[in-house]
Amino acid sequence: MSTGRIEYASLNGTYIFKIIGEVRAQACISLDNLLNKIDQSSQVIGAIVDLTETTFIDSTVLGMLAKLGLKLKQNHNIQAVILSTNPDITTLAHSMGLAQVFVILNYCTDPKVCTQTLADNNITHSEMLNTVLDAHRTLMQLNENNQNMFEPLVKQLQKEQQETLFQPDNQKV
Template identity: 85%
Template sequence: MSIGRIEYASLNGTHIFKIIGEVRAQACISLDNLLNKIDQNSQIVGAIVDLTETTFIDSTVLGILAKLGIKLKQNHGIQAVMLSTNPDITTLANSMGLNQVFVILNYCGNPNVCTKALVEDNISHAAMLKTVLEAHRTLMQLNENNQNMFEPLVKQLQKEQANIHSNDEQSQKV
């Protein structure tokens, strides 16, 4: 389980995501579901990802954030903003290519932003697998280094996903 959490707030079409502590793939299902709902909204005017209290962020979370940045840019013509004060987190975000879809700012603002924690859904293995796979596919789209780094993982996850679908189909026939 992740030690951190993701909080969310929205005001007049601006969506704020605050990543707090050590956040890993388990926290991504709720975030991914929320992003899909937000993408359907035509009233979006901006998005801010606040990493000022992030101590660790894994590649799945980065992939979901990349997906946010890409969708906002492609579907709404919006350049999302990422706030970071931790040089390690900023370097990681830049190395994964998130600076292509976010404006990354070194920010030291008020930590008492009015956000609320996203509730972690009851996570099935299939849902987690789908989210992790999609996040890493998104990272692979950002640059060749990511493509080379995550291709073996994506292939393994695709095999696992195919096995789950095969088992589901067999159990439905019974």
Template identity: 80%
Template sequence: MSTGHVEYASLNGTHIFKLIGEVRAQSCISLDKLLGKIEMQSNIVGAIVDLTQTTFIDSTVLGILAKLGLKLKQIHHIQAVMLSTNSDITTLANSMGLGQVFVILNYCGDPNICTKALVDEHITQHNMLCTVLDAHRTLMKLNESNQNMFEPLVKQLEKEQDNLEQTTSTPQ
């Protein structure tokens, strides 16, 4: 289980996402749903992803963040800011291509930003599978290295998704 969580705040069109502790795929369902709502808003002026208290981040979370950065750039013509003080996290984010869609800054600010914890959504196998698959597809779009690295995983997840859909659509 994840020992980390995501917090969120918004003020005058600027959205702040704070990832705390070991943030893994389980924390992504709520974040992904929130991003879907945010991308439909017209008053977005900026976004900050605060990784200053992140001790671990998995590829699904990185994929969801990549999705945020891509959508902000494509739809709103905004380049989001990512704050990091952990060189391992910064290196990982850069190696996955997040530097293409975020301005990544080494930041040592106030850790007590006024955010509220996102409530974990009811996690179903289908929700988790869709979120993990979408996150890794997004990472694959960032660069060829990610494409090569995650293609086998995505193919396997697509097979699982097909099997799950067949199981749930077949009358018993």
């Protein structure tokens, strides 16, 4: 008997599956039916399987995940993603060969362990100017509204950039 559950959501062709707790074969009938529907869809663009709250999965669940990964890869040319925080579950997924059809990420829920602060010291005025200019040029490429909104700023930044080319850049921001 399963003491866990499988949840799912879809958004614009991306499917998210969350396997919570101890999940066994009994939970797989509905999952199999859903996977068959997904496989028939032409609107699939991605899938994420979240195992961050999984405490146990049996071989039937692993087989359903393998089916998902294989079908997405073969029929939709998509490599799905597995997120896992439990080293035992991650090792099990790797040992069953799921890494052949999934990208398995050792996702971390503790941001202090997983992230690093980007250093922003010793930035020169020129570096800051180049970064701001590049960011706004990129925004302008997205749509006409951004183009119109940021064009005056970009022109001003480009003018400032030209002026700083002829000055020594020893100012720190």
